[in-house]
Amino acid sequence: MAHAILAFFSVLALAPIAIIVMNAFKSRDAIFGAPLEPPTTGTFDLIGFRTVFANGNFDAYFMNSFSVTLVALGGTILFGSMAAFALSEYKFKLNSLTALFFTMGIMVPIRLGTPGILELMVASGLVNTRTALVLVYIAQGLPMAIFILAEYMRTVSDDLKNAGRVDGLSEYVIFFWLVLPLLRPAMVSVAVFTMIPMWNDLWFPLILAPGEDTKTLTLGAQAFIGQDVTDWNSVLAALTLSILPVLALYLVFSKGLIRGITSGAIK
Structure with a gap:
């Protein structure tokens, strides 16, 4: 059954x-x-694929999506793991409240803050730049990353960290050289869960980076959708090509993803 x-x-x-x-x-x-x-x-x-490559500026859109997603993913994992280490390792008065604050980010959609985000990006001069998308996607992915990594971080042996402190290692060395390598299964889980919303997002590219030089693949595919006539061959071809990176990521890291999820559940 x-x-x-x-x-x-x-x-x-x-x-x-x-x-x-x-x-x-x-x-x-x-x-x-x-x-x-x-x-x-x-x-x-193959008319759809020929149209996409000939008239759709596919290469530029793909590289924009790839670079934005890659940098945002790296920032999410780095800052998320650092915050998770602080929350799980150091005990302070606002520890639980801070953890609750980050957890609320999972429940509250970031799109509700779009007016404020747009105003901030305009004031910073970051509209129509890939930097704006990277910053928003890092903020979007951090709550989930911190939640997953903090739970996994608590399973790391205290004896290992204390041995490093006895040997005179700084907290940065302990984090980057002792703790971080042990988080690879959890980091794979974070990468898969946070990459898909970044790669498939249409909302923030449309609002923050609609220029031709900064369009992402998802936004670029909208060029084939017209008010009266839609080139469905090109739309479906663009969507098929956009699926490939996500599928490749899952195929490469599927074992690590399952290991990270089950390790967190068992421990």
């Missing part, structure tokens, strides 16, 4: 992706005529 339920939800989650990928390789008539059928020799067509 459990396997049947898991199989049902797996099909439910994968079906939309399969439909997008199948229709990306079909002609326009086949997309509307038989959207649930795989491409055949009669319906196979």
